[in-house]
Amino acid sequence: MKFFLIAGAVNALLSVAFGAFGAHLLEGRVADKYLDTWQTAVQYQMFHSIGLIVVAVLMSSSLLGSLGSLSWAGYLMLAGIVIFSGSLYVLSLTGIGILGAITPIGGVAFIAAWVMVIIAAAKAL
Template sequence: MKFFLIAGAVNAMLSVAFGAFGAHLLEGRIADKYLDTWQTAVQYQMFHSIGLIAIAILMSSSLIGNLGSLSWAGYLMLAGIIIFSGSLYVLSLTGISVLGAITPIGGVAFIAAWILVVVAAAKAL
């Protein structure tokens, strides 16, 4: 629980920092399509940072007793941030298009994480 709360908060902070970096330092220095890609990475990082914080809160509550599903969801969400957003950040800065093939792996991790949150909630009700 503590790990996911810290990971969520750190990633939310990084998302804000990367968003500011993109808006103030990258604009005009990289192609617009890569700036859009950067913004997508920032948005997904923030959405899933909030997801990590929600998982930490759910794990600490007595509402959901199935901590295994939530724990897996948290790890998958963190992996998704690293793979999805990370690959898009590197793609935006380098233009290495092969990185676009890695990004969907992070997307699948996000989807699986949210499915596990649903599973944990369904088992609790």
Template sequence: MKFFLIAGAVNALLSVALGAFGAHMLEGRVADKYIATWQTAVQYQMFHSIGLMIIAILMSSAFIGPLSSLSWAGYLMLAGIVFFSGSLYVLSLSGISVLGAITPIGGVAFIAGWIMLIVAAAKTL
């Protein structure tokens, strides 16, 4: 539980910092399409940072508790942040379009993470 709360908070912090960096430092230095790509990465990182913190709260709750499906949900969301947002950040800075092939791996991890959260809820409610 503590791990996902810290991971969520750190990723939320990074999302804000990277969003500010993109807004202030990338404008005029990279193509507009890469600014939009950067913003997508920031947005998805923040959404899933909040997801990680929700998972941590649910794991500490007497209502749901520490289920393996919640752990899987957290690890999958964390992997999604690394692969999805991480690949988009590097793509935006480098322009290496082949990195876009890594992004769907992160997207699948995000989807699987949300499915595991649904499984955890279905087991307990």
């Protein structure tokens, strides 16, 4: 639980920092399509940072007793942030198009994470 709370807070911090970096330092230095890609990475990182914090809160409460499913959800969200957002950040900075082929793996991790939250809730109710 503590791990996911810290991971969520660290990723939220990084998301804000990366958003500012993109808005202030990348503008005019990379193509507009890459600025849009950067913004998508920032948004998904922040959404799932909040998701990690929610997972931590759910794990600490007695609301959902299925810690196994919630642990999977947290690890999958973290993996999704690294793979999805990470690949988009690198793509934006380098223009290496093949990185776009890696991004969907992170998207699948995000989807699987939310499925695990649903499973934890279904088991608890």
